[in-house]
Amino acid sequence: MEAYLDPDTYGPYFDLALGYALQLLGALLIFLIGKRVARALGNVTNKAMTKYGVDETLTKFIASSVYVALLVVVIMATLGQLGIETTSFMAILGAAGLAVGLALKDTLANVGAAVIILIFRPFKVGDFVEAGGATGTVESISLFTTTISPVDNRTIIVPNSAITAGNIVNFSNKAQRRVDHVVGIGYNDDLKKAKEVLYGVIRDDPRTLADPAPLVAVSELGDSSVNFTVRAWVKSEEYWDAYFGMLESIKLALDANGISIPYPQMDVHMDPTKEETND
Structure with a gap:
């Protein structure tokens, strides 16, 4: 069918x-x-x-x-x-x-901050920066966070929004960086000799640059010392070695030349009249 x-x-x-x-x-x-x-x-x-x-x-x-x-x-x-x-x-x-x-407004804010960082490039991976409350070398930049490693090799993960919300200090974007020290000597020490000794420390350090010229100048007449400002320019990648090495060389050179580095002291004077009154 x-x-x-x-x-x-x-x-x-x-x-x-x-x-x-x-x-x-x-x-x-x-x-x-x-x-x-x-x-x-x-x-x-x-x-x-x-x-x-x-x-x-x-x-x-x-x-x-x-x-x-x-x-x-x-x-x-x-x-x-x-x-x-x-x-x-x-x-x-x-x-x-x-x-x-x-x-997710905070998360989206981090994404927006990441876009700003990646477009305007205030720093890049490998730079030594101070940002978002952390100071160290930038290890990575992601959409949400930036990883910074301080000199003691810790790991600090900073939200990108915290970085763009404050000041960003990049210590690596210039080829040269200045080392600054304040050195005090006693009032009884030879000021001109101390100045020559400090200049000698800068000249003898192979990391310091001749241009820009270094500076050694009296910056303050303190309560217990005459203070010198010592400034020298070095390559950015040699900054910390120069910073600590120069401090050690300054101390050794001042000791070798009989120039003292004073420390705060307090003289206490007893009033004999008040002692007799108490008796």
């Missing part, structure tokens, strides 16, 4: 099914093609930024952001092709995005 389908009865259902099938096929094509286009544009963004020397972390972040943004557009177009009303969906998505943004 042959099955017979009455076109008048079943025809509208076939048309409806065919219409849904075409909609589904169109939506699938939009999603697949759109996804490939979004990925391709993300890769183009990545390659273009890499070509122009943009920081790798920032490059990956922007390329990923481009891909995600385009993918959201593709998904909206796909839903629209299926006949789904996207206006309410966008409103819900916007409200959810606002809620997430408020919940």
